[in-house]
Amino acid sequence: QKEVEQDPGPLSVPEGAIVSLNCTYSNSAFQYFMWYRQYSRKGPELLMYTYSSGNKEDGRFTAQVDKSSKYISLFIRDSQPSDSATYLCAMTPEGAQKLVFGQGTRLTINP
């Protein structure tokens, strides 16, 4: 079993929809949780990070962490075709340096 599980999709939604992306994990030591966006043939780009449990909002993006359930989510409001990309969750324990990534979810927003 992988430490971090993420549904690879693909996920296709109409423009303007609310998108929900999720990851589950097994290591209770994880404390830092990140979401990266990766366009085709590009490197990952950090979208948001959260420390421990709670919510964080940045514009149209909201990240949620539920440590009791070992479950994290990324919500995208008013989705745009430019949001079409692969979204990767990543996490790491306190004091550690290597990120453990999910497989990534391929998202397409249809105009």
Add this chain to the structure above:
Amino acid sequence: GAGVSQSPSNKVTEKGKDVELRCDPISGHTALYWYRQSLGQGLEFLIYFQGNSAPDKSGLPSDRFSAERTGGSVSTLTIQRTQQEDSAVYLCASSSDRGHTEAFFGQGTRLTVV
């Protein structure tokens, strides 16, 4: 520079040959990471450098893989006697002392072993 730069962007090599992949981190960043991304997979950690400390090599898949970082800046990932299963995108990232929560990735080197 403005961002993390990797070269070459693409590399096709014959099985059994050695390859070198280069990473130029963002100026002033003390931490440097190498990851590997196979088709349809997430990123797999390979190695981590921080300042003058000994690197964390725990992710290197075999002794055919090695990496060095000269002068605390440029890093080279070397794969000896390449195999077809080494085909992947090799990604480099760097971060400041604030660590991995703000790591910036390069565009990657797409390696194909034929």
